[in-house]
Amino acid sequence: MTEERPPGPPAENPGPAEPAGVDLARVALRAAKEQARARGDAAQQKRQARRGGGLRSGARADGRDPMAFGAAINRLITERGWETPAAVGGVMGRWPQIVGEDVAKHCEPERYDEDERVLVVRCDSTAWATNLRLLAPQLVARLNEDLGHGAVKLIKVNGPGGPPRRYGPLRAPGSTGPGDTYG
Numbered sequence: 001m002t003e004e005r006p007p008g009p010p011a012e013n014p015g016p017a018e019p020a021g022v023d024l025a026r027v028a029l030r031a032a033k034e035q036a037r038a039r040g041d042a043a044q045q046k047r048q049a050r051r052g053g054g055l056r057s058g059a060r061a062d063g064r065d066p067m068a069f070g071a072a073i074n075r076l077i078t079e080r081g082w083e084t085p086a087a088v089g090g091v092m093g094r095w096p097q098i099v100g101e102d103v104a105k106h107c108e109p110e111r112y113d114e115d116e117r118v119l120v121v122r123c124d125s126t127a128w129a130t131n132l133r134l135l136a137p138q139l140v141a142r143l144n145e146d147l148g149h150g151a152v153k154l155i156k157v158n159g160p161g162g163p164p165r166r167y168g169p170l171r172a173p174g175s176t177g178p179g180d181t182y183g
Helices: 024-052 069-080 081-093 094-098 101-106 127-149
Strands: 107-113 117-123 152-159
Touching: 069 081, 081 094, 081 107, 081 117, 094 101, 094 107, 094 127, 101 107, 101 127, 107 127, 117 127, 127 152
Parallel strands: 117 152
Antiparallel strands: 107 117
16 A cells, blocks of 8 residues: 555755754854954054055065066056057058058158048158059058958058248239149
8 A cells, every 4th residue: 555645735855954063063163264364364464564564475476576568568558458559550660561662761651540440641742642542452451461350441641741831922822832732
């Protein structure tokens, strides 16, 4: 015969048992050790503060230790999000290697607009400005290869800046200045 249970709620599975005996003592000991360690750390910091030292460096490396200059600069660039502008600055320094010596003699980068991803280049004559405009798609591709995809979307070419306008009695009203101006 089988034993029948009276109808009612099903028997619940007991969850994890509360620590008892030796387990309870281990839990209490661990908590006491952590509290003592925390009190000891606080007391040590108070003693160092009284000696006028504050926190001191120990035998192990931590964030307060000195670091190499290059590592500090790289960390600063990464923290501030200056990776792209720093890379473009490097490109401006290597401009002759990127575009070639002939073009670099007549065209030089002026600035980089990070928001619009536009590199502004100034040329010393309208002929070189036109030439650079024709080369712009290849230069954008080469720069994006070097800097990462989408770092430069457009190269804006500026022609030569003319001498400052002089207003005087021998100037014709409405004249635009020298004949070699771009745009």
